[in-house]
Amino acid sequence: MLCVMIKYFSKKQTKIVTTFYKLIEIEKGDAITISAAVTKQLELDGLKLGNLIGIGVDGANVMVGAHNSVASFLKAKNNELVIIKCVCHSLHLAAEYAFKLLPRHLDFIIKECHNWFSCSTKRQIAYKQIFETLTDQKPLKIDQLSGTRWLARYNAIVKILEQWDALKIHFGIVKDNERCYMAEQLFQMLSDQTNVLYFTFLSWTLKEIIRVNKLFQSECADPLKLMKDLNLLLFNNLSILVPPMRLQKISINNVVDFKFEDYIMDIELINLGYSFNSKASSLAIKQDELLMVRTRCKDFLVELCRQIQMRIPESMNILEKINSFNPELATSKIRQPEITNIALSFSTICPDLDSTIAEWKSLPRINWINLHDTEKFWVEVANNVDAAGEPRYKNISSLALALLSLPFSNASVERAFSIINVVKNKLRNRLAIHSTDAIMRVRWYLCNLKNGCTDFQPTENMLQYFNSERMYDCKKEEEEVLNAFSEL
Template sequence: MDLCKDASHLDLGFYAYRDKKYTQRYRSAWESDQRFKGWLQPYPGDRTRARCKICGAGFQAHLKSIIGHSSGKKHLENMKSSASKIQATVDTIFQPLENYPTKIAELKLAVYVTEHASDQSVDNLSEVISQLDNKSEVLQKINLHRSKCSRLQKYVIAPSFSKTLRNDISDHFSLFADEITNEGNLSCLALTIRYFSESKKRMVDTFYRLVPLRDSKAGDIYVTVKNCLMEDGLDVNKLMGIGTDGANLMVIHHHSLVTLLKNDNPEIILIRCVCHSLHLSASKACENLPTVLEFLVKETHTWFSKSPKRINKYTNLYKVLEDRVPKKVDGLASVRWLSRLDAIGVILDQWDSLKRHFEICQTSERCYITEQLSQAYKDPRNKLYLLYLRKVLKEVMRVNKLFQGQKVEVTILTEDFIDMYRNIMHMVIESCHLSKCAKENLPYLEFQNYILPLNEINFGYEFNTFAESCGSTSKELVCIKEKCRQFVLELINQVQLRLPGNVDALFLLQKLHPSVATSQSKGSIANIASRYRSVVRDIDELENEWDVLHLEQWPKSCLESSIGFWAEVYEKLDSAGNRKFPNISAFALALLSLPFSNANVERIFSDIMNIVHSKVRNGFSVRSAEAVLQIRYGLSLQGVTCVDFIPPEDMIRNFLAKAEEETQDNKDIVSLEVGIH
């Protein structure tokens, strides 16, 4: 009985083994077989199936099935068609570019639309152009609409300009990074780049990249920046400085974009935006003043901003009182007091007229805002505060405008910044103590024990004159002066907190001014060069070049600008055609690439938010916005417009190659002209 059971068990196992079916899997060796070469590939996600690239068909990974598909009628026809397309693509790529005037015309039209209009306008534009001359073959063949125009921008024109920019960056560079949010509430990282262009012999500030962020955290921003540099073949070790607006995720010490980048390159210099930092410093200092001042400035502008009737009424009153047309009260950002300096000046100049105007409106319009404004203008204390604000902010705004200038001598900015800082400190701090402090130590001065008493502070001629005639009590004047003193002290404190690193870097650049570099008694530069070993390979050689700069005869024209001077030094050759000062010139130009002047950067970010990603174009994708900016600033970098623009050879070749491609991916240019039949 047991034997029968055992035999039965063995028989069942034997037949079960015989019934098991063998499963053939795809073999990569088949791809080298001449019968299958060029079209056979594994089926995605299934190792038991194979796929034909030409037909797009899938079948079992059996040799018999593969041979059967290769001899099929449909496959043979597709193979012939594919061979002819490949030959046609090769023929078109190697034909002279002059044979494609229509392509060149379409590229120029796409560049024109990018520079001056939106993609929607190109639909009618191409049709209008084709009607201008019925005999012109080029105009009649133009076939450019918004979908094609958009794809040309993203996949043909913008990559060409981006490639030109990458090729122009030959050495060290700096980045300015800012996180922005578009109209669709999508967080993006905007990057601009500053570098010395050998071909143009000048510093270049231009748009670099606009990239969406998955998460507004320091780690995500760091990865995004690194990926951008890697994609474009830029070495992070050649990144001299990073400019930011001072946000915590950019500059905080323990975990930020700057600290993460310094793990890769410890020599990176952090440069906070000077203009933005001064704005924030003044805004923080204004918290020591009464809030009615902000209300007065803001609501005075708002009262007139949307009512021509009110403007005309006030203009007529002002003409009667002053016999001239009043200036407009500007409306500016609510958190930036420096940008309100012009508004404060206009309000003070028209104080009596505005006071009378709101007195009339208070009875005629019966509005709560006019009642509050009327009371604010009647209070002489508010005018005293604004008079002192104007006195202090004029000094700060002077330096702010210097940093916003397009043609700024960076090596002299240090003196202007320190002069402003010292002048503000002189308003409330003992002069004898300030005179003992060296300029480079002013940002670190502990001034709390050297504050002047109120009776020794000069609040200005206009303040003192109005204080004598306004009828305020001595107790009220003491309170006003104390708040004004606290305003200045807080302003000094905020500048110390936000900008010491900038001052250190600015002092480094002072030695690079032509008047210092060509002086016989300029001192050593080794202590500065030793901080940047990634830039300086041989400090002794650099010192030798630095010591003999004054022996050369330099053109007077280049001595007026630091960048022009060092560009001239960089190009100086010896009798053998080698550069005479390669080390010191490369070091100086690398330091001068630091992003101190923020004017071009802020204008670029303004273009992003106000022109490219506006409310009208809130559906504009980030990739499209980046392409538009790359083209616009690429044209500016080359010094041309859409009229002078000539499509380069690589752009035309790329257009021709894209026109021959067929793909089901909507991100590619699909059958621009040849494939749609």
């Protein structure tokens, strides 16, 4: 099943909406099958492919490859289509590739500390007694790792670091009493003080990546401010590696193209954070071992910056274009950006280029109210009418709201996967796809109701469909019942 979400500006709700669109059954997962299924479904629903502004996908080659991919097939039919790689996936991959430069046994510690307690209540109780004796608090459950979301390791890293001494005592007792080889291996690794430094470094470095990742997952984040946060993430990591005088010459908006590897400082001058320095001074670690840890942490940061620069330029270019529609810039009488090239790229949305440019230049002449909220500002612009009640800024507002509707992450699709796993589980594995689709549509709608379903008022059309004669008529079930669901 192919799960498709849709993001658009709703004139009825006067806001940008992300909602469940369709579950599409496909025979294979190749690019031809997926693109044909999407195109056919749009045609069946009376939606024109030419009106599709952009698609958000992960970085798989079948989706965004240069040749014979879903993106290339759809691009051939709609040349104005914007292809956006999920920034969240890119950040996960950047951190994963950087982590490969650190010792392999760090990942072993993270995985096996979770596996040790996950299926044994006896071990959990034994460890709980040790932890409560040491701290008078309950132990934290170590998170399970995800195969596709590498940054899920952050929570496990933080919790292992907070319980380091208790875990070491626990594995030390088990290895002596039970002669367990796994416990002995974990005890030796936790006894190695260099691993404490690695975990301290990771907890400090990954924290900022997690923060930016959550911003792109959020449905309420301002897309015009996402570019600044992404730039700051890269800039802050570069400031650790590159001399301040060199970075001052680089604009924060140009850090993606900055060849930083030519200016990396010596390892003695690189500051790896207050927590790292405090741990390093308090632990009895030999100087050559400490130098090795610092060197590998530096390599991690270098690879992280390299991967971010390699994976996000396309998304940055799109975000930079959208940034021109910032309310402060749009209403500026001094430095209003030029949007002719952007308007030309989306001739389907604004076919009348002259009117679009004229509307754009007249925006500073009106005193707008919502200058601090991008979405509300452009809704206000769209609702502005002339003396005859006709929209005064129809073209420019349509262009801006369309660009604000571009999906920069696949977080909503991931949430839909979670709902599907609840709806179609092992006990309901024979549930028909149209039934699953209908249940998904109802659940997604109810999840977005402010007061739940208690205040929901069905229309007369819905009530006509929900009766015993029609609901259990197999010939009309798929057509009429799903028509009732579509009213939602």
